[in-house]
Amino acid sequence: MNDPFDVYIEDLFGMDLDEVHERQIDALFDTLLTNPQLFAERCGLSPEAVENSARRIRSSSEGERATLREFFKSIDMTALDPEYKALLDAQPALRDHCAHYFRNCGIFCASRTPSNLLMWSHYAEQHRGAVLGFKADLQRDSMLAKIEPVTYDDERPFLLGEPDLMASPTLETSSKSNRRVYLTKSKEWSYEEELRLVIPADVKPGQPASFNRYYPHELVELFLGCRMSEETRAETIHLARGLNPDMRVFSVSLARRKYALESSRLA
Numbered sequence: 001m002n003d004p005f006d007v008y009i010e011d012l013f014g015m016d017l018d019e020v021h022e023r024q025i026d027a028l029f030d031t032l033l034t035n036p037q038l039f040a041e042r043c044g045l046s047p048e049a050v051e052n053s054a055r056r057i058r059s060s061s062e063g064e065r066a067t068l069r070e071f072f073k074s075i076d077m078t079a080l081d082p083e084y085k086a087l088l089d090a091q092p093a094l095r096d097h098c099a100h101y102f103r104n105c106g107i108f109c110a111s112r113t114p115s116n117l118l119m120w121s122h123y124a125e126q127h128r129g130a131v132l133g134f135k136a137d138l139q140r141d142s143m144l145a146k147i148e149p150v151t152y153d154d155e156r157p158f159l160l161g162e163p164d165l166m167a168s169p170t171l172e173t174s175s176k177s178n179r180r181v182y183l184t185k186s187k188e189w190s191y192e193e194e195l196r197l198v199i200p201a202d203v204k205p206g207q208p209a210s211f212n213r214y215y216p217h218e219l220v221e222l223f224l225g226c227r228m229s230e231e232t233r234a235e236t237i238h239l240a241r242g243l244n245p246d247m248r249v250f251s252v253s254l255a256r257r258k259y260a261l262e263s264s265r266l267a
Contacts, residue, residue, distance in 0.1 A: 003189065005156065007182050009098050025072050033057060101178065106202030106210050110134070110147065112193035114223050115252075115261045119192060127252075128228050130236055133221025134214065143212055147197040150183050152190040157181050222249045223263060237266075 001007055032039045032054055040050040057068060111119060114131045124131060136144035157180040182198055203210050222240045224233050240247050250263040 003185070006185060007102055008156075009095065009102065009181065025069070029069055029072050098178070098181075101200065102182070104201050104203045104205065105182075106199040106212070107182070108143075108147070108197040108199075108212075110195045110197075112149075112195065114221070115263065116191055116193075117259065117261065120225065120252075120261070124225050126227065127225040128232075129225050130228065131221075131223035131225075131252075132219060133223070133248075134218050135220045137215050137218055140215065142215060142218060143197060143199070144214060144218060147195045148179070148183055150185050150189075150192075150194040150196055152185055152187045154187055157184045216243045217246070219244055220247060222247055224249070224251050226252050226254055226261070 028039070028042075031042070032050065036050045036054040037047055039045070039054075040047040043050075057065065060068075113119070114133060120127050120129075120131075123129075134144055136142045136147070138145050157177075179198075183196060185194070199212070202212070219240070222236070224236065228236070237249055240249065249266045251266055252261050252263050254260075255262045
């Protein structure tokens, strides 16, 4: 990925466990105040002693309560909360499993727009290339039917924030969490209007990529860059029409007095 934040998983676990720890501390403190008996059972303490402590805390000032909360944060949660310890122990295996899943995935990236200036500059050889327009054949087993839009956000996704995954780590909930990771990008990339198709274990070990077939009639449009040479233009049109005779072909040019592109259909 050209963006180092894209499908970045190294801090999906440790950072989130710190957040889980904070939430657990608050929950534990609230349990002490509202249900001393449950607190005593979870911590293996005397119910009478816990009840007396809870009574004193309820009558204390806000400042004293804040001090007590800070003290709670220094407690080893793994000794008090078996679920937190299980999460901590499972963290390395979860991270390795997630990394292995993504390492050999094939990812096909597309865009909803054929006219973005940045896209042409970055991905179409500075306007000397072409844009291919696809339309998935939904009546057949087209891989393009599975393509999904990217979501743009200021916050990065985190796996431990998925309640369904934590409560029931099934294939379905794991897939949902994985999709959030590879279908979320920074809002700064929103101009791409990106869609992605991710195929697990599609890249063979030691290979940089793999290729999947699409139906010829699914390639429905061709946009020729404004800097494309006449020779390349003629060859590209010939190849495209040989694949799909009904393909719509457009010539892209600079718009008059605007930073924009215009497309005109060729006969």
